[in-house]
Amino acid sequence: MFWVRLQLFLAALWWGSLTVVGVVVVPTLFAVLEPKALAGQVAARLFSAECWIGLVSGLLLILAGRRTAAAGRYRPSAWVLLAMMAALLLEVAVAPRIVARENLALWHGVGTALYLVQWLAMGRWLWSWTVRQASPAESIAD
Numbered sequence: 001m002f003w004v005r006l007q008l009f010l011a012a013l014w015w016g017s018l019t020v021v022g023v024v025v026v027p028t029l030f031a032v033l034e035p036k037a038l039a040g041q042v043a044a045r046l047f048s049a050e051c052w053i054g055l056v057s058g059l060l061l062i063l064a065g066r067r068t069a070a071a072g073r074y075r076p077s078a079w080v081l082l083a084m085m086a087a088l089l090l091e092v093a094v095a096p097r098i099v100a101r102e103n104l105a106l107w108h109g110v111g112t113a114l115y116l117v118q119w120l121a122m123g124r125w126l127w128s129w130t131v132r133q134a135s136p137a138e139s140i141a142d
Contacts, residue, residue, distance in 0.1 A: 003067040014057040015122040054087035083121035090114040
């Protein structure tokens, strides 16, 4: 039971942090900080921290999933792997181009899309987790 709860905790931490940083914190930075370049520098550090939260959470989710699976029957969730790949691409391929101010419109768009992929993938994982944990009667009611 510990490993199942740990999976939920890790996924909720990841999805929740993506939500708070992307929907609340970064827009607030740009609304209150001057100059905007300062807001951008702080946002870049937050997004980098968010990447590492995602990668560590994803790795721990996979390890916890192995503990809950029947022997030899574990396959990591495609949603977790997709979110981890999006986080890694954002950190190593997109963020350096944004920091270097290369074609900002393009790379901000790609970065936003990858961030959204993480958010949607982990939201989908959480949704499916709740369905898996529900009793048959509750699943029918949904």
